[in-house]
Amino acid sequence: MTINKKTIDGGWLARPCPEVASELIGCTLVRRLADGQIIRGAIVETEAYQEGDPACHGSRRRTPSNEAMFGPPGTIYVYLIYGMYNCLNISSDRADFASGVLIRALQLEKIPPGLEEKAKQGDRLAAGPGKLCLALQIDRSLNGQQLTVNETLWLEHRTPEFQQSLDNGENTIIQTTRIGISLGKDLPWRWYLANCPAVSRKGDKGDKRT
DNA sequence: ATCGTGATACAC
DNA sequence: TGTATCACGATT
Secondary structure: OOOOOOEOOHHHHOOOHHHHHHHHOOOEEEEEOOOOOEEEEEEEEEEEEEOOOOOOOOOOOOOOOOHHHHOOOOEEEEEEEOOOEEEEEEEOOOOOOOEEEEEEEEEEOOOOOOOHHHHHHHHHOOEOHHHHHHHHOOOHHHOOOEOOOOOOEEEEOOOHHHHHHHHOOOOOEEEEOOOOOOOOOOOOOEEEEOOOOOOOOOOOOOOEEO
16 A cells, blocks of 8 residues: 555554644645545644543543544544534544543645535635535544545645744744633634635634744 | 524433 | 533624
8 A cells, every 4th residue: 555644643643633734734634425426625723622621522421423532542532512503523542531632724726526615715614614515515423433545534744845834933823812712712722724715713812822 | 692403411 | 300501602
C-alpha cells in the first residue's frame, strides 16, 4: 500500500484535545461519498471537550450515545442536536478517556454536490457545525467509525504554504471561549482563523492570538 | 429574542 | 411514565 504522509493518523491525535484542536486549524477534512465524490475543506474553527470539563458530553456517564468520545484517537463522534442538526467530533487523547475536537467550520474548496442552489452563501456553506455536516452529508451513521484514508472521512496535515502563512503573520489563529454552552464557559478552548469568512462567529474583544 | 425539532438522561 | 435540556441555525 501507499503511505500518504499527508494523512493525519491516530498517533498525531493521541494528545490532549486542546493541543489537537488548535493544531487542526488549517488542516483539511476530506469526505468521500458513497458514489465516490470527494468534498474537501480547510478547518477554520474548532473546540475542545474532555472529561472533567462540565460541557463535555462524556463528563458524567459513559452511555451508548457518548461512547464514541471514549474511543481511541481518530474515532468519529457524531451527535444530533436540537432535533435537526448533526455535529462532528474527532476523538483524541486515549481510549477510555472522553476527549475530542468539535469541528465547527470549514472553508470548502468548492460547492459540494447537492448545494448548488445555496451557492450564494459562498464561503459560509460550512460555517457552523450543523451546516458543516449538511454540506459534507455527515450523519450519525458515521458515529463510532474510525477515520480512514480514502474511505468515508479523513484528515490531512497543514500544507507547507499554510504553515508559512502562520509563521510570517499573514494568517493568525485566535483562541477564545466556546460558543453555545451553559457550563464550562470560562475555558478558552475555541480556536479560529482570524479574518476568515467561513468562521461561524467572530470573537469578542478579549480574544487572544496564539 | 424566538422558535423548530427529537433524542436522551434522569426524575418520579 | 414525564420533562428539562441541548457543543444549532434562520429569522425577526
